[in-house]
Amino acid sequence: MTVSRALRSDALVSKQTRDRILTAVNQTGYVPDATARMFATGRTGFVAVLVPSLNNSNFADTVRGLSEVLDPAGVQMLLGDTEYTLSREESLIATLLQRRPEAIILTGGDHTARTRKMLAAANIPLVETWDIPKEPLGHLVGFSNREAGAAMVRYLHKRGRRRIAFIGGATNTDTRGSERRAGYQHAVHELRLPVGRIVALGKPSASMSHGAKALDLMLARWPDTDAVLCVSDLSAFGVLAECQRRGIEVPNRLALAGFGDFEVARCCHPPLTTVAVDCVGIGRRAAHIVLDALEARRRGEVPAPETTIVEFHVVERETA
């Protein structure tokens, strides 16, 4: 017991005893077993983090923000990649909960019934990010992807565009993408522009090559389109490159906007008009909420759910 205290540098050990202990520890090469400690204290120091994709600079940035705050606090993230599907989210959560994370951070607010049940049963602080679910399960750090989509349509309209198309994924598993599309639909309807110019193609994790293919379909179907809003900068860049290949002038003949303010959007020529969100900030904020919630728990309090709405900005560049 005294050894345990001495190694945790508890004050209540005499210097003499502590020295004797440390000497013995050095001689024997004793290393405390963190697993046993976790087991005895019931505190694992784990926080589970689920993102749709690690190979996406936006989410990787959020993870960076989390890491920035969680690492110094001695918290170990358990990272899971849902691959944009709710069923994988479910099975990852089932696995991760076995590790007894002290909190869990999710992307989006759409989950299977079994996921919601498991989360409720786990009874740990929960943060949903990157979206604004109607009924958050716990804390929230997000923004309205629907509003972002609508805002970009309004921007394009203000710039004189009247026949605006949307390029995104075919499935609805990318909730944030679907929300942006819903915002697009809402805004074109509101502005009395032609509606339904939607190319839904491929799986989420909207890729650059996806954009190139989608442009094809879009031009075949609605050749007079004068602006394209893409679900992500990556597909937008694919569209841009394809336009250059075909000699379609951007923005003169076709305006182009993306989402996410990826590095490629800033650096490509011409640079892409897009929507910027503070991805790192989302991670930092979520991490602080988690640390606060854990601190509160330790004091026996049950903290009220916190909601942080993150701002987004239309970044005007040269493609629209």
Add this chain to the structure above:
Amino acid sequence: MTVSRALRSDALVSKQTRDRILTAVNQTGYVPDATARMFATGRTGFVAVLVPSLNNSNFADTVRGLSEVLDPAGVQMLLGDTEYTLSREESLIATLLQRRPEAIILTGGDHTARTRKMLAAANIPLVETWDIPKEPLGHLVGFSNREAGAAMVRYLHKRGRRRIAFIGGATNTDTRGSERRAGYQHAVHELRLPVGRIVALGKPSASMSHGAKALDLMLARWPDTDAVLCVSDLSAFGVLAECQRRGIEVPNRLALAGFGDFEVARCCHPPLTTVAVDCVGIGRRAAHIVLDALEARRRGEVPAPETTIVEFHVVERETA
């Protein structure tokens, strides 16, 4: 006890009992405690994985390959992001080892003395990836970045280029980048081309904007350069975009090659000549080596270090 057996799908439970148990488990929402299991068995099911950056599609792919093999085996990765520095690698390892990973997977073969000491003391299977260190600490899954750099120079030479420059990071903390540069130096010397046309600028994680800035310096210093080899496709793309901005024809006036076969290299216009490596395959292979090593340990064997040299390919596209 029977519950424990049933949930681990031990055969020695009657179907009837097992069904009763599973029903009860579903009703109560019982989740086995992995910490207690770890404690009882002495096996944590953790594997520590360190990469220079998660926000890099090459390494993210390697992590995907790892995950593909490790997840089904019930192994939980503990991911660490070294941010391309050996000192952060060291402190991450110190932290991660407390979690008692059963194996550890590193990027590169360059480590601090204290890191090497800790790793030796941990006495667990170790895999170094993405490089070929002179004295591997354990298993190895990598390729020669130096050879890759040299191969691209030879390719450019074969295509008639004679004044070849290299664009990369200023620091040496990106070991793979430094190796590619060394390969460049070796090859230009061997081919009796002008040597030392090196722009070393900025921190690693070579970015697109880095490429644009570097082109500036490069042209100012060696205006007659007819080919640029970049440490990464990202900086190469930055150079390409900057060339388009300035009206420098690629490849006529300036040939351009990158490294990594990032998606942007395939999709940009004109598509980038680059070096392709099977990043996902590196991850898969490393994961299999780890699983085999753990299996061997369980049988009391000490497996000999395995070395897998991964192939790389010069991918000829339109910029060189």
Add this chain to the structure above:
DNA sequence: CTGTTAGCGCTTTCAT
């Protein structure tokens, strides 16, 4: 300031 007791939730081993 130091020591004793009990127990965290599982698995291993042995008994039935």
Add this chain to the structure above:
DNA sequence: ATGAAAGCGCTAACAG
């Protein structure tokens, strides 16, 4: 096929 006993290494709580 199922159950009982013991113990993994640590720490919380209490006693001296």
